[in-house]
Amino acid sequence: MAEVKRTESFGEHLRGLREYSKLTLKSVSGQIGVDISLLAKIERNERQPSKQVIKEVANFFQVNEKDLLDKFLSDQIAHKILNENGDLGILKVAEEKIIYLKTVNNGK
Amino acid sequence: MAEVKRTESFGEHLRGLREYSKLTLKSVSGQIGVDISLLAKIERNERQPSKQVIKEVANFFQVNEKDLLDKFLSDQIAHKILNENGDLGILKVAEEKIIYLKTVNNGK
DNA sequence: TTATTTTTGGACAAAATTTGACCAAAATAA
């Protein structure tokens, strides 16, 4: 199996899965029903995958869908902070807010 | 000065600043040139502040603009993870990605 | 109480962003 790199982007990961399987974009795009050009752009992080695409890709490559979604989410967060020039400390604050909101909205 | 609560949302913070100053929405909205209803919604986290609004608010209340922006950013990240049901571990991964990308894109 | 002020909630169109689809050119492989 391809090695797991934590800093790898969603697109890189997806491309890795496909190349490891020795499949072409055409083949994968055909089987999961996603436009070939769109899929190529997702692999290059030029377009975002929809939830539907993430699900189909996970099924197709037999990987955990939640893990894939989380990988995509961490990409989005990293890029948001990078292009807003946000401080790294934001992440700790965000974590506290999440924990706080989870307990406050407990039940709801 | 009003106490600093780390888990406080951007809107709550903004409302706190205004109430601490004993000013009405009308007064503040008039002085910074933002529609009163929009400002009220921002305080209730029903609308997002634009960068411009954040800047004007920071100037008006004499608080650090970057801190305010970071407070807003941490809100956005917290909510994103909460409504995508993302794992808390995402934050650590995002941090690694940010550090990685900063060194990789060093100079650019 | 009534009158005034303040805040909220919703509707609306304009603007901005995101989406999937398509096709031709570029790059790679046979």
Next chain:
DNA sequence: TTATTTTGGTCAAATTTTGTCCAAAAATAA
């Protein structure tokens, strides 16, 4: 070369976000 694969760009449709406006609700003052 030819065939295959990947890339880069355009496009309109769909979706989301934006600021503005107004009326109702809530709070405060008289």
